[in-house]
Amino acid sequence: MTRERFKLLSAVHLFLIREGQVLLLRRYNTGYEDGNYSVVAGHLDGEEEVRAAMAREAREEVGIKVAPQALQVVGVMHRRSDDERIDFFLTATTWSGQVANREPQRCDRLAWYDLDGLPQNVIPYVRQALENYRRGVWFDSFGWPSPSTTPPFHIRPLGDEDREWAAQLVATRWGAEEIVTRGAIHHVRRLPGFVAVAEDERVGLLTYHLTGKACQIVSLDSLWPGIGVGSALIQAARGAAQQAGCQRLWLITTNDNLETLGFYQRRGFALVAVHRDALAVARRLKPEIPLVGERGIPLRDEIELEIIL
Ligand SMILES: CC(C)(COP(=O)(O)OP(=O)(O)OC[C@H]1O[C@@H](n2cnc3c(N)ncnc32)[C@H](O)[C@@H]1OP(=O)(O)O)[C@@H](O)C(=O)NCCC(=O)NCCS
Numbered sequence: 001m002t003r004e005r006f007k008l009l010s011a012v013h014l015f016l017i018r019e020g021q022v023l024l025l026r027r028y029n030t031g032y033e034d035g036n037y038s039v040v041a042g043h044l045d046g047e048e049e050v051r052a053a054m055a056r057e058a059r060e061e062v063g064i065k066v067a068p069q070a071l072q073v074v075g076v077m078h079r080r081s082d083d084e085r086i087d088f089f090l091t092a093t094t095w096s097g098q099v100a101n102r103e104p105q106r107c108d109r110l111a112w113y114d115l116d117g118l119p120q121n122v123i124p125y126v127r128q129a130l131e132n133y134r135r136g137v138w139f140d141s142f143g144w145p146s147p148s149t150t151p152p153f154h155i156r157p158l159g160d161e162d163r164e165w166a167a168q169l170v171a172t173r174w175g176a177e178e179i180v181t182r183g184a185i186h187h188v189r190r191l192p193g194f195v196a197v198a199e200d201e202r203v204g205l206l207t208y209h210l211t212g213k214a215c216q217i218v219s220l221d222s223l224w225p226g227i228g229v230g231s232a233l234i235q236a237a238r239g240a241a242q243q244a245g246c247q248r249l250w251l252i253t254t255n256d257n258l259e260t261l262g263f264y265q266r267r268g269f270a271l272v273a274v275h276r277d278a279l280a281v282a283r284r285l286k287p288e289i290p291l292v293g294e295r296g297i298p299l300r301d302e303i304e305l306e307i308i309l
Contacts, residue, residue: 009085012054013126014040015074015133016062017093021112022130024122025061025101028108036121037111039130054090062110064097074133079125080143089129151228153203155236158193166193166205170219175288179207179218181252181302183281186218194236196222196229206233208240215241217251234267242309250306254279256293261303269305278302 016023016039024037042057044050051068058066075089101110113119115134118127125142132140158166167177170188179186188207196204203224209216217237222229241249251269253260265271279299283289293299 009083010044011041011085011087012044012050012057013038013087013089013129014054014058014066014071015089015091015130016040016058016064016095016099017091017115018112021114022118023062023099024111024113024119025107026109026111026121028104028106030106033123036123037119038123038126050088051090054088058092058095061103061107063100063102064095066092066095070094074138075129076139077125077129077132078141078144080141081125087125087129089133091133151232153196153198153224153227153229153232155194155196155232158191158195158205158207162195162202162205163189165202166195166207169205169221169223170207173221174219175290176286178286180282180286180289181216181218182275182278183285185285188219191218192240193219194233194240196224196233198224204229204233206237208237210241210244210246213246214248214250215244215246217249220251230263231267238307238309247309248306249309250304252302252304254293254299255301255303256295256297256299257303258294258297261305264305268307270307271303272306273304275302275304276300 022039024039026037027034040058040061042053042061044053048056050073051071054071055066055068058064070092071090073088074091077087077089079085079087099110101107115130118130122130128140128142132138167189170179171177177188179188186207186209191207191209193205193207195202204222206220207218209218215237217234220230220233222233238249251264253264277300279289279301290299
């Protein structure tokens with residue numbers, strides 16, 4: 001016996017663009033969103049490729065001929081309303097024939113509107129799709145409950161029970177369990193820090209070093225990138241630094257770590273110094289430091305970033 005698979009409805013929508021304006025169609029007597037604007041649109045009938053379906057709808061609804069090559073898929077939306085569906089959004093800027101209302105029994109007005117000046121009564125998901133198009137966002141979902149805003153992990157101070165794990169993590173990711181920056185050796189086993197934990201699994205580590213009025217982030221590693229672990233660990237370090245009366249939170253990264261330079265700056269850190277050839281000094285203390293870093297970039301300089309607290 002074969003299992004009946006879940007089936008989705010699917011529709012195509014056309015953003016017909018002329019001099020920065022999009023063609024809107026006001027729905028009339030259809031039983032769905034009447035009086036509100038949509039775009040040229042229709043369901044996939046099956047056995048019909050997306051662009052062929054779009055060309056068919058354009059011909060049926062506004063009487064124009066659009067070559068499949070002139071149609072570009074610019075957006076996909078997973079939408080939930082009374083049913084569940086996948087909507088495709090396509091654009092065309094060239095076509096032949098005059099745009100005219102070919103379905104007056106279902107549409108009582110055609111109008112061109114600026115993409116940044118749409119009327120109030122555009123069907124909400126169509127408005128969102130047009131906005132996505134303007135911003136270059138190709139995928140979105142609509143009508144679903146918003147995902148939980150509670151992060152799937154929590155942050156706690158690094159405890160004695162974490163030390164072995166922390167040392168091994170740093171050794172694996174940074175070549176040895178000691179970290180050398182500005183000519184000083186930091187023993188990760190002895191540093192305070194924070195751990196990110198998700199369902200009993202450790203998914204991130206930050207260690208820091210307090211000296212007088214400054215707090216240095218010595219190491220930061222996320223094992224679950226892209227869900228906020230790194231940012232939350234920095235927040236925790238910031239809080240610890242403030243509590244300790246520090247005026248400055250700072251760190252060192254290396255000249256090859258371009259992604260991370262962007263990451264830190266997006267979190268408020270400013271570049272304050274380039275310590276040229278500092279890695280030559282560091283290598284004397286930690287020979288494991290390679291000569292070549294990320295993306296084949298020679299590993300040479302220490303870059304200092306800070307946040308004034
Ligand atoms: C740098 C590093 C620590 C970042 O950790 P992370 O856990 O990925 O950090 P976050 O998840 O907080 O942020 C990463 C990106 O994910 C995005 N993000 C965070 N939470 C998100 C969420 N819930 N949904 C979607 N995106 C999210 C952030 O916006 C961020 O992107 P942005 O910098 O363009 O704004 C991690 O990449 C890493 O371990 N790198 C290797 C070690 C390293 O270089 N450490 C620094 C040494 S100086």
